[in-house]
Amino acid sequence: MLKKNDIGPQAYRDAMSHFAGHVHVVTTDGPAGRRGAT
Numbered sequence: 001m002l003k004k005n006d007i008g009p010q011a012y013r014d015a016m017s018h019f020a021g022h023v024h025v026v027t028t029d030g031p032a033g034r035r036g037a038t
Contacts, residue, residue: 007015016024027036 023038025038
């Protein structure tokens with residue numbers, strides 16, 4: 001099981017900006033239900 005690691009929106013955007021040529025898939029399965037984004 002992966003360890004939960006909260007990061008802020010700006011830190012996430014900064015990290016993802018280093019991989020601009022790729023498709024990112026982000027998913028979660030928490031109390032609010034399953035969610036995903038590309």
